Amino acid sequence: MSVTLKSPGAGEVQFAGLSQRSRWAADQAISFLMQQGVENPGVISLAAGLVDESSLPADLLRETAAELLQEPAMARSALQYGTTQGRLDLRNQLVGYLAEQEGVPREELGVDSTRLVVTTGSQQLLSILCETLLDPGDICIVGAPTYFVFLGCLAGVGAEAVSVPLDANGMQPERLEAALTRLQSEGRLERVKLIYVVSEFDNPSGASLSAERRRAVLDIAEKWSIHQPLLVLEDAAYRDLRYAGTPRPSLLFEDKSRERVIYTQTFSKSLSPGLRVGFGVLPRSLQKAVLDRKGNEDFGSANFPQAIVARLLRNGTFRGHVERVRGAYREKLSAMLSAAERHFSDLPGVAWGRPQGGLYVWMSLPETIDTGFDSPLFQTAVKEFGVMYVPGELCFAPDARATNHMRLSFGVQTPEGIAAGMERLAGAVAKTL
Ligand SMILES: Cc1ncc(COP(=O)(O)O)c(C=O)c1O
Structure with a gap:
């Protein structure tokens, strides 16, 4: 699989009269990444920046929406x-x-x-x-x-x-x-x-x-x-x-x-x-x-x-809701950090951050290892090991581009999924090293 950075639905034919601003905005990585997740369902994605599905507050929002809509003045104002x-x-x-x-x-x-x-x-x-x-x-x-x-x-x-x-x-x-x-x-x-x-x-x-x-x-x-x-x-x-x-x-x-x-x-x-x-x-x-x-x-x-x-x-x-969400993510972060310890500490030149919050762990590899979409590592990770990450180079402006980092998200996967994903990723990194 060779991957090029194109927005979903991007065809070969482009309208000739596009504005300068459209050309400046072309082929953003975010759309490409969202698409990759959809196209590779068997892959454990440590790429997607989506949030934890199980803590999405369906019940709370159903009750709150019902309350709002039952109050005529409030319903009118909220729907206007x-x-x-x-x-x-x-x-x-x-x-x-x-x-x-x-x-x-x-x-x-x-x-x-x-x-x-x-x-x-x-x-x-x-x-x-x-x-x-x-x-x-x-x-x-x-x-x-x-x-x-x-x-x-x-x-x-x-x-x-x-x-x-x-x-x-x-x-x-x-x-x-x-x-x-x-x-x-x-x-x-x-x-x-x-x-x-x-x-x-x-x-x-x-x-x-x-x-x-x-x-x-x-x-x-x-x-x-x-x-x-x-x-x-x-x-x-x-x-x-x-x-x-x-x-x-x-x-x-x-x-x-x-x-x-x-x-x-x-x-x-x-x-x-x-x-x-x-x-x-x-x-x-x-x-x-x-x-x-x-x-x-x-x-x-x-x-x-x-x-x-x-x-x-x-x-x-x-x-109350945000307290529960924090509890779920705390566990996921801990799953990612202990899996990193378990599978990456013996790999030479690999380092990672230990954040106190958020959704991401930033991992750095030796400078000789390219993590980009077209790199052997990305291809091996997705095709052979079934795991995906965000190539760090997307997160650098052109004046500082570095190609040896990965952004790993712990938001979407379960703690077990995170542990499995990290093990797979370590396999791909070890193979590439
Ligand atoms: C740093 C940062 N800022 C802003 C946003 C935008 O989020 P939203 O538009 O959903 O509020 C995101 C989303 O991932 C983010 O990571």
Whole structure:
């Protein structure tokens, strides 16, 4: 099986009049990966970033939807169009939810419901922000590695991603400073608009930004706001999925001005991606532009799922649910880490992260081993051993491409499936080594 990166349904014939933006957005890895999962049903997928099927809250959502629909006024409002910014009852609940995560009373959060926007998953906000902030040739600083769908969003608007290496504590501030110094010496500082950080249990590296580094990143963003404000985009998609360690304040909360950070979070991982409810906290200076753009896209995310999330937050059932979800993932993470210990510790030059949350373990192989779709390892893993992973190279911007890593997801498989998948993968790696 030889694999080339094409979007599903992509034919040989292409409409000749495609826009530049369509060409920039062509052949994104995410669509290809989703397709691979569907086309290879016998394979244990450690690739898919889907969530644990058994903890999807069917009963809870059936009851909540029924309750909503039984109340005539609520039913009418939930089934009607809403506003571009999102339901006020949900935004009010989200303020309380954020305050709880920061460990402060609501009044001390420094953010009210007017600052929030509800989006169709956090992905929509990531995409809208790229459209709103970045012209072709503008620069966004990203981690190496980083969330590959965001790299697609940057490419899709013709922006450039400049990489800064991560370690177990997230983006390295000295390397960030060095990148900005270099961009300044190249006369390109005025093109730098954004620093993108996945602050908790990063996809793919699993790393979380340490408390000191959160402050350092904010200080650096402030210091380098020479030509225009350099904003920090904090993607906290996995914040609810902590299985060990102590929660930390977000960069949003660390930024006392509340104007430097754009914050995004989602209920896709903690509740259900089928509802696709995400939200953002925006600097005041960006609110109008983001809502104008969202107005063009959908003039408001679907109202019904928003009403459901608002109710689950209000009656406290979300909290109980997320506790159960954490329990399931804690067990899966532990299954993956002990299987890694069992099957990989004797393999020379193989190393992996030990995240405290999220859905991913990042594994590095010796630099001579290529993990890409067309590599002998990927082919052997899928065809001979029946296991699939995400090639790490997808998670690097072109300026930092490394080809010897794998992203392993523990979200979908059962603990037994994870153990079997890791054993198979170790077989494929040992064979390739
Ligand atoms: C880091 C990160 N951000 C954002 C998202 C988008 O999720 P959603 O649009 O479902 O909220 C994902 C999904 O995998 C992710 O991994």
